[in-house]
Amino acid sequence: MLFSCGPSKCDKAVLKKQSNLMVHHRSAAFLELYESLIVQLKQLCDDHEGEVLVLNGSGSSGMEAALLNFLSSGEELLVIDSGRFGSRFALMAKRMDMIPHLYDVKQQGVVDTAMLEQMLSAYPAIKAIAFTYSDTSTGLLMDPKRIGAFARKHQLLSIMDGIGGVIMNPFSMKESQIDVCIMASQKGFWMSPGLCMIALSPTALTRLNPQAPTYVFHFYEMLQKQKQNALLQYTPAVSLYFALHQALCILNSRPITYWNQFYQRQYERLYTIITEANGCIKQAPSLSRSVLLFTTSKSASRLQQRLEQEFQIRIELGLDDQEDRILRIGNMARYSEEELNALAHALKCCLQEENN
Amino acid sequence: MLFSCGPSKCDKAVLKKQSNLMVHHRSAAFLELYESLIVQLKQLCDDHEGEVLVLNGSGSSGMEAALLNFLSSGEELLVIDSGRFGSRFALMAKRMDMIPHLYDVKQQGVVDTAMLEQMLSAYPAIKAIAFTYSDTSTGLLMDPKRIGAFARKHQLLSIMDGIGGVIMNPFSMKESQIDVCIMASQKGFWMSPGLCMIALSPTALTRLNPQAPTYVFHFYEMLQKQKQNALLQYTPAVSLYFALHQALCILNSRPITYWNQFYQRQYERLYTIITEANGCIKQAPSLSRSVLLFTTSKSASRLQQRLEQEFQIRIELGLDDQEDRILRIGNMARYSEEELNALAHALKCCLQEENN
Numbered sequence: 001m002l003f004s005c006g007p008s009k010c011d012k013a014v015l016k017k018q019s020n021l022m023v024h025h026r027s028a029a030f031l032e033l034y035e036s037l038i039v040q041l042k043q044l045c046d047d048h049e050g051e052v053l054v055l056n057g058s059g060s061s062g063m064e065a066a067l068l069n070f071l072s073s074g075e076e077l078l079v080i081d082s083g084r085f086g087s088r089f090a091l092m093a094k095r096m097d098m099i100p101h102l103y104d105v106k107q108q109g110v111v112d113t114a115m116l117e118q119m120l121s122a123y124p125a126i127k128a129i130a131f132t133y134s135d136t137s138t139g140l141l142m143d144p145k146r147i148g149a150f151a152r153k154h155q156l157l158s159i160m161d162g163i164g165g166v167i168m169n170p171f172s173m174k175e176s177q178i179d180v181c182i183m184a185s186q187k188g189f190w191m192s193p194g195l196c197m198i199a200l201s202p203t204a205l206t207r208l209n210p211q212a213p214t215y216v217f218h219f220y221e222m223l224q225k226q227k228q229n230a231l232l233q234y235t236p237a238v239s240l241y242f243a244l245h246q247a248l249c250i251l252n253s254r255p256i257t258y259w260n261q262f263y264q265r266q267y268e269r270l271y272t273i274i275t276e277a278n279g280c281i282k283q284a285p286s287l288s289r290s291v292l293l294f295t296t297s298k299s300a301s302r303l304q305q306r307l308e309q310e311f312q313i314r315i316e317l318g319l320d321d322q323e324d325r326i327l328r329i330g331n332m333a334r335y336s337e338e339e340l341n342a343l344a345h346a347l348k349c350c351l352q353e354e355n356n
Numbered sequence: 357m358l359f360s361c362g363p364s365k366c367d368k369a370v371l372k373k374q375s376n377l378m379v380h381h382r383s384a385a386f387l388e389l390y391e392s393l394i395v396q397l398k399q400l401c402d403d404h405e406g407e408v409l410v411l412n413g414s415g416s417s418g419m420e421a422a423l424l425n426f427l428s429s430g431e432e433l434l435v436i437d438s439g440r441f442g443s444r445f446a447l448m449a450k451r452m453d454m455i456p457h458l459y460d461v462k463q464q465g466v467v468d469t470a471m472l473e474q475m476l477s478a479y480p481a482i483k484a485i486a487f488t489y490s491d492t493s494t495g496l497l498m499d500p501k502r503i504g505a506f507a508r509k510h511q512l513l514s515i516m517d518g519i520g521g522v523i524m525n526p527f528s529m530k531e532s533q534i535d536v537c538i539m540a541s542q543k544g545f546w547m548s549p550g551l552c553m554i555a556l557s558p559t560a561l562t563r564l565n566p567q568a569p570t571y572v573f574h575f576y577e578m579l580q581k582q583k584q585n586a587l588l589q590y591t592p593a594v595s596l597y598f599a600l601h602q603a604l605c606i607l608n609s610r611p612i613t614y615w616n617q618f619y620q621r622q623y624e625r626l627y628t629i630i631t632e633a634n635g636c637i638k639q640a641p642s643l644s645r646s647v648l649l650f651t652t653s654k655s656a657s658r659l660q661q662r663l664e665q666e667f668q669i670r671i672e673l674g675l676d677d678q679e680d681r682i683l684r685i686g687n688m689a690r691y692s693e694e695e696l697n698a699l700a701h702a703l704k705c706c707l708q709e710e711n712n
Binding site: 002004006007008009010015016017018019021022023024025026027028056057058059060061064073088091092095096097184186191192193194212213214215216218233234235236237238239240308314316 | 364371374384412420444448547568590596664670
């Protein structure tokens with residue numbers, strides 16, 4: 001049983017589609033599916049006036065591609081360091097010879113607009129602001145509306161890593177005024193990793209670099225081809241597109257608030273399970289609903305091992321220096337009553353014995 | 357029925373694995389699968405002393421990533437233009453500010469070592485030679501041994517797009533002395549597009565740029581992580597890895613010569629089917645065994661449409677200016693007797709009526 005933060009448990013109907021008979025990506029059947037995918041992704045993000053791209057690749061590919069298509073080497077950007085994933089933007093930017101300015105929010109947990117203003121005064125050449133909506137390494141949840149409004153006010157482009165954030169937590173491209181939102185197939189779409197989806201606002205569309213130094217991830221060209229009868233830049237990962245389509249059909253059969261509420265309830269249930277088993281949750285109002293971080297009195301890695309070996313339950317350790325202190329449970333899939341009970345039972349067994 | 361050049365028909369057992377229950381990519385089960393994958397890929401390419409990387413992404417991602425990891429902007433390379441796919445290397449290189457020098461072999465069909473020598477004299481700063489083994493736009497098959505030996509003699513790095521070439525046509529990393537061989541999951545692996553595999557020779561390993569301007573496709577870092585207990589740079593497309601593993605188990609259950617011969621026989625069968633239906637094959641000794649190009653007396657696109665609508669058979673049109681003149685049938689999958697008979701019947705029906 002996967003209780004991890006992604007890859008997470010897959011939906012049976014979605015997973016089954018991954019074995020559908022192959023079709024050619026230039027066939028009418030695929031083009032129809034592809035067009036429906038794009039419409040449905042726009043609906044999911046509330047991005048009807050923008051565009052959405054689907055990339056073969058991981059979420060990280062999408063983050064890197066977003067930087068590559070909106071910034072050039074030598075250009076400056078503000079990166080909000082909310083943990084491992086937020087700071088990854090800075091790592092990528094440096095690789096591509098861009099100049100990231102880090103704003104560390106790990107202690108405070110929230111973005112302070114006054115601090116953003118200060119940074120902008122100190123580095124007036126900043127062109128964009130990049131951040132992670134839900135950073136699963138720390139559990140922090142940034143406020144897209146605050147960041148989007150700030151970016152719009154200062155004519156900065158806002159690039160949001162929404163991987164593992166959207167669906168589980170409320171988000172609308174239109175309301176937040178975010179320009180670029182990156183999603184990944186294994187987080188909230190109940191399917192395998194391997195696809196990355198990128199929503200672009202109307203503003204983002206006007207700021208694309210037509211000279212981006214890439215062939216494969218060239219957004220400007222991809223969008224032009226997409227308009228021409230859904231031509232694609234490269235061979236799409238057809239099987240994963242089948243699954244994504246199925247997931248979107250399920251997701252879009254309800255308003256997005258339904259899923260936000262579903263994950264809120266499931267979060268509360270997981271919270272109770274962990275605390276009743278004597279796990280100590282790191283909890284603050286600014287925390288994401290897509291992950292639960294908790295500590296125990298004993299070694300986290302030993303607990304992870306026991307859960308896996310004795311109960312076939314997979315949860316995740318903390319990242320970097322938190323590895324042996326923190327445990328993480330993902331809230332990005334629909335767990336059954338049996339699975340939740342099995343988790344409760346296993347955690348109690350392991351933690352109560354540990355305390356004796 | 358898919359008779360296309362990729363995505364092509366999938367093997368049932370391989371396709372089924374794409375719906376396997378998800379596992380976490382840091383679990384023991386996945387690490388075991390991953391290690392086996394790498395060993396099996398080395399065996400498939402005869403690259404036991406080198407290394408192999410698996411990328412989430414299309415074959416084109418792999419081509420672009422290979423250039424990015426071995427060449428810097430401003431550096432020169434020789435690109436063999438055998439058609440749409442060979443010349444794509446030049447397009448990518450230009451995007452990344454490298455300087456490609458094109459050697460057009462579309463007319464002659466084979467690489468002339470004297471011409472390579474001439475180009476090297478004219479452009480002595482050339483550092484690498486990039487080419488497509490089997491260019492499915494023209495059907496041309498380059499000679500990796502000739503190119504590999506030339507590159508080695510002049511201390512150039514040889515980068516081969518082996519997508520749709522290896523497995524169907526004979527290839528060994530060791531014998532050919534090729535340094536980089538790029539493969540894609542939908543060509544010869546009987547599965548969905550979405551994964552790209554890159555074999556690196558021992559020489560290639562010494563030439564990797566540790567400063568490559570990318571986070572996601574940073575080969576040097578990926579190889580270091582791979583050695584450290586199979587850690588990965590990003591979340592792998594787990595479902596596709598399951599399928600690739602299954603395909604490799606089938607492929608490696610025989611020596612690679614078995615598959616070369618299998619595709620040679622199937623090529624001859626397809627050749628007969630096309631000619632008996634009055635298709636006119638473009639055929640030369642230098643042609644690849646992974647694709648058959650043929651012309652008919654009438655519109656190619658009309659024939660393609662009829663085959664699809666009346667017989668549910670998918671074949672492909674020529675690329676670029678060849679679109680309405682040429683048809684292409686892929687030889688990258690194992691067709692059943694029924695499928696081959698259905699193709700023969702359908703082609704005869706369409707082409708004989710056309711001639712009346």
